[in-house]
Amino acid sequence: MPGMQRPSPRRRICAAAALAAACGALAIGIGAVVRNPLEVVSAVLLIAIAVAAGWDALVRRGYRRWFAAALAVAALGATAALPDLRTFAVLSLVIGLVVVSAAATRVAVGQDLSVGPIAVEVPPARRGVLLMNPRSGGGKVATFGLEERARRADVEPVLLGPGDDLRALAEKAVADGADVLGMAGGDGSQAVVADVASRHGVAFVCVPAGTRNHFALDLGLDRADVAAALDAFGAAVERRVDLATLGDRVFVNNASLGVYATVVQSAGYRDAKVTTVARQLPELLGPDAKRPDLRFTRPDGTEQTSADIVLVSNGRYRLDHLSAFGSREHLDEGVLGVVTLTVDRATDIPALVSAEMTGQLSRFRGYRSWTTPQFVVRSARPLLDVGVDGEALRLPPPLVFGIRPAALRVRLPVTAPGAPPASVAPRGARQALLALLLVLSGEPAR
Template sequence: MDLDAEGRTASPSPPPPRARRRAAAAVALVALLAAVVVVAASLVQNPWRFLLALVLVVIAVLAGWTALVNRGGRRIAATAVALLALVGIVLLLISSVAQVAVLIGLVILSTATARVALGHDLVPAPAGTRSVGPARRGVLLMNPWSGGGKVERFALEDEARRRGVTPIVLRRGDDLRKLAEHAAEQGADVIGMAGGDGSQALVADVARQHDLPFVCVPAGTRNHFALDLGLDRDDVRAALDAYGPAVERRIDLALLGDRVFVNNASLGVYANVVRSDAYRDAKLATTAQLLPDMLGPTAKGFDLRFTGPDGAESSSADVVLISNGVYRLDTLGGFGTRQRMDAGILGVVTVTVDRARDIPALASAEATGRIAQFRGYREWTTPEFAVDSADELVAVGVDGEALALPPPLVFRSLPGALRVRTPVDAPGASPAAAAPPGIGSTVHALVRVLAGRPAR
C-alpha cells in the first residue's frame, strides 16, 4: 500500500497490468464473443424457440406477480398459468441442453477471467484512508445468536483472545448499548461488534460518541454493512485482523430521529411484510399472504407524505427506501450495494404503483433487473428527509429490524461520523465500487488491459 507523509493512502495511477491479467482479459473477451456467437447461431437455427422461450418467461413472471397480489380464484388461475409457462421453459431448455450448457459455461468463464483481468483498477481509493497500528486495548462485543450462531461456529471468542482482544459475549437480558458504553468508559481504544447490522449500528453509535475506531465483524445473516466496507463476508475470522496493523477511514452514519442506522430504513410494502411475526420463519409464505392487501386491486395504499426531488409534495408511495449513501439498485429485492459511504448524503428511492395497470410493468422491471426504468420509480439524494402520515404509527424496517414509530419520521446524514478500521489485506471495495456500470464499460476496460494499459 502506498502512503503519503501523513500515513494516508496515496492515489497514483494503477501500474500497467502484468501478463497474467492481460491473458485473463483475452480469455474474457474471447469467451464473451463466443457466447454472443452461440446465441446468434441459436437465433438463426431456431428463431421460433428463442421467441417462444421469451414469451413463456414473460408469461411466467406476469402470472407469478398476478398470483402474489390477488386472492381466491384469480390467484389459483394465475399460479396455474405460471406453472404451465415454467414447464414449457424447461421443455425448451431440455431440447437444447447442449447449447444452454455451453452458453452458461462461456458466461461463467468470461465473468471469472474478467474479475482477474480488472483486479481493483476500477475502484477509487477511499478518501482519507490512513495506516494505523495495532489496538492496545481492543474490545469485541459478540451476539452469539446472530447468523445462526456464527460466534460459536467460528470460535470468535478464542480468536479474539489469541489476538489480545477482550471478548464480551452477550447473555440473555444484557443491554448491548450499556455493555459498549462500559467498555468505552473503561479505556477501550478500539471497539467492535460481531453480529447483525442492527447490532453493528448500535455499537457504531457508541464508537461515534466516544470517537473510537470501530471494527465490523460479519457474524450476522446478510452482513450488508460489511459487504459495503469491502470485507470478505465468508471469512469471518479475517475481520479480526483489523485489531492489528490496519487501515482506518471515516464514513457516514445516518439517523432516524435519534436512532443511528448503517444501511437503510424502509417504509411501505417491505416494512409491513417484515413486521409480521411469521416473516422470519416463512418469508415467501408471509409475503404471498400479505401482498394482496398492499398491492392488490382493492388495496388502499399507504399514507406516506414527503417532498420529492422537485420540491413537490407527494401524498403516497408503496416503497420508500432511505439509505446511508447511495445504493446501486437493479431490483428492490436485495437493496443493492453502495459505491461509497463518505459523501455526506442520504439516498432516497420511492416506488409508486398504479394497481390497475402497473403490476405487469413492475414485474417485468424487477425480473430483468431494470427497476430504475419502471415509470413509478424515483431516486435522488439529500442530506435530510422527512416522512409524515396521518397514521398513529408507521411501520419502518431499520437495518432489517421491524419497528413502528410515530410520525413525522426525520432522517438525516451524519457525515464522517464514524472511524472504521479494516484489515490491510481485506478486499477493500464493495461490489458497486468494484464493478463497471455496464457491459460496455466492462468490454472497454478489458480491451485496455489487453493492450497493456490500466483498466481506467
C-alpha cells in the same frame, strides 16, 4: 494510470473468457433468430407470459390465483414443447454464457475501477474491547472461535448475555479506557456500538458475525473470513465514514418503509418467509390493494402522497435488484440515499419483473433515486412499519432522517479487500467492454 499495477495473467485470461462468452451469447442468439425466428419469438413470449402469470398468481386471491398459476404452468409447458427443442436449449445456453461473462468480468477488472477512500495507517490499539453477540448469524462467534482469538490478540472479549443492554456495555467499555471498540454481530448491533464509538471519539472495528453483514461488505471486508476482521485491532488503516439517523436512532445501512417493511413485521416472517410473503402480497400489491400512506417531498420540490417502497440509506446505493439491497461505492459522501418505487398494479408488473430479472431496476418507470442531507416521511397513520438495519419497528410519524458526515472512525485490516462490489463493477456494457479490452491488452481497467 500512475501507480496502478498491470493486470496479472489470471486477470487477462478472465478478460479473454468474458469477451469470448459475451460474443458467443450474442452470436448464438442472432443465429437462432435467423434460423428460426418464429420459434425464438414464441419462446420469449411464452416465458414472458409465464412470468407475468406467476406474479399474478402471487398477488390475487381465490379462483383468479389458481387460474393464473395454471396459465403460468401451461406457458412453461408450451415453451418446453415447442417443435424445435433446440430453441429452449439455445435460450438456456445464452443465459449461461451471460452469467459466465459477468463472473469473469468481475475477476478480470479486479479493483481497477474502485476509487479508494482516504485512509491513514494507525498503530495497534492500546486497549481494544470486542463486544460479541453469540446468537447472531447462527452462532458465528462460537463457529469462528472469536472469544479465544480475541484473547490471543490481546483484545478483551465481552459476550452479550440474555437481557444485557448492548449500549450500556459499550458505554462501560469506553468509560473503562477502551480506545478501540469492536462489535461482532449483525448490522443492528453494529449501529448501536458505532454510535457509542462516534459519540466518544474512539475508533470502531466491524466484525461481520451477523447474517448478511451489509455494512462490512461496503467497508470492503471479506465477510467469509470473519476472524480476519480482528486484525484491525493491530496495526491497521483507519478511515472516516458517515452515520445515518432516524430521529435519535443511528443506522449504518438502510431503513425501509412500505411493502417490505410491512412483510417483515409479520409474526411468521422469520420462520416461514416464502409462506408469509405469498399470504400478504395480495393485500400489498394486488389489484385492489391500497398504497401505504407515505408522504414526502421529491428533490424537485413536489409532494408525493405515496409509494410502494421507500428505501432511505446511509449513502447512495447502487440498486440493481429488489431481491438484494445493493451496495454502496462510498460511505463518506455526507448524504442520504433515497429510492422510491411506485408500481401501477394493472400495467407495471411485467415491466417490474423484467427489470428485476435483468438487473435494470433503475430503468423501471416507477423507480426514483436521489441524494439529500435530510428526508422526512409524513403520514396520517399513528404508527408506520419501518425496517431499520434488519430490525422491524413501528414508529410514529413524522419520520425525520438525517446524516452525520464523517462521524465514525473505522479501523480496517491492511489485508482487507477494501472495495465494495458497487465500486468495482462496470457501469453498463460500454464501460465493461472498454475495461475488458484494456485488461486484455495488459493495461489497468481505467
